[in-house]
Amino acid sequence: MPDQPGRRPPIPQEIAATRVIGIGRRLEPSSIMPVAQALVSGGVRAFEVTLDSPGALAAIRILANHHSDGSLLVGAGTVLDVASATAAIEAGARFLVSPHTDSELIRWAVARPIPIFPGAFTPSEILAAWRAGASAVKLFPASTVGPSYVRELRGPLAEVPLIPTGGVTAENAAAFIAAGALGVGVGSWLIADGSPDLIRQRAAQLISSLQSATR
Template sequence: MRPALPPGLHQGGVVAIGRRLDARRVAAIADGLLRGGVRAFELTLNDPEAEALTAIETVARHAEGSELTVGAGTVLSIEAAGRAIDAGARFVVMPHTDAALVAWAAERGVPAFPGAYTPTEILAAWRAGAAAVKLFPASVAGPNFVREFRGPFPDVPLVPTGGVTIETAPAFIRAGALAVGLGSWLTGDGDPAGIAERGAQAVRAVAEARAGR
C-alpha cells in the first residue's frame, strides 16, 4: 500500500531542506520554520552522517506534538534509510530512483520521495510505491515540464527540488506541482527570525499560486 503524504506537504506546500546544519541549532531552526508556516523539514544525510542523524533526532524530539514533520534527505541506501527512520525521520528523500528502497520504505509505511527527471524515471518511482516524486534537478526541467507531464499523468504528485527559488516556486505550483523544495535560501543562515520571515514568504507565494494569483 502506498503511504500517505505527510500533511505538511498539503498545508504549506514547502519542504525546507537543511544541508549540513549544526545539530545544536536545528531545534531553533525548526521553531523558525513553524512560525513561518512551513510544515516539512528535510535534513540531508551528508557526511558526517552521525551528526545528520543527531540533527534528525533532535528535531523529531523537539517538534513532537507539533505540525512539523521531519524527514531525511540524500538517502542513498536501505541501510541509511533504516538509520534515519530509527532517528525519527518520518519521510525519506532520494536524489535518485531506487525501486528496492522505495518499496522497502512503502512496506514500512514511510513515505518516500525518490528523485527522477524523465517521465520513465518518474513512473518507475511511482509504481515502486513512492508517496510523491521529487523532480530533480527542477531548475533544469522547468515548470513547463511539470505542466506537460501532468497532462497524461495527473495523479502523480511532483515536488520540484534543486535550484528552485522564491521567484520560480510559484510557476512550478501553477504548473501543477504539489509542493516545492527550498534549500539554502530558506535555511542557510540558520537565523530563526530570518527563517520564519522567509518561510512565511514562501508559504504565501505557494498559496497565491494555488489560488491562481
C-alpha cells in the first residue's frame, strides 16, 4: 500500500514551517524573478509556478538556479500528468501540485520520492489521494466552503494534512489554519496587480497572520 511508513514523500520544511505556498499563475519568465524576490523578502519560502504559465519550465529553471542556496523552494503547479511532472522536475521543481487526484501521477512522485500535493474536494477524493501516497492534499477550491469545512473534515480525516487553496487571503488564511489546515496556497490575492513592494507587504502580512494562528 503506498502509505506504508517510509514510502510517503515528506512535506518540505519550507512549507511546514511557514504554512504557505505562494502561487504564480500565468506569469511571464521575465517578471518571475522580482515576484519571487518580493515573496522571499516578505517571509514566504515556497513558490509554485503553474505549468499553464507562458514559459513555465524556463521560469522554474531560472528560479531554481537563482535560489540554489535554499532561500526559496520552487515547485510546479497545474501538473496534469506524468509527462509534465517529469519536465518540471528536470527543470528544477522540488515539489508538485495538481488540481486533481491522479493515482498514476501520485505513484510516480512517491517512487522518486518527490513531495506531491494533489487536489481533492470531497472526503472520498481526499482519502483516495492520501492512500495513493500524497504528502498532503490540496483542498480545492477552498473558498467555496470556507474554514468550517476543514474543521469538519478533521474529524474523520485527522491524519490527512490539508492545504486549502483558491480564494485564500490574509483575512481568511488564519481561520483555515485554526480549523486544522497544515498550510494554505495563496495566488491571486498575494501576487495579482502588485508591484514587488506591494507583494512583499502582502507576504509579510500573510506570514504574520499565519504565525498568530499557530500561537
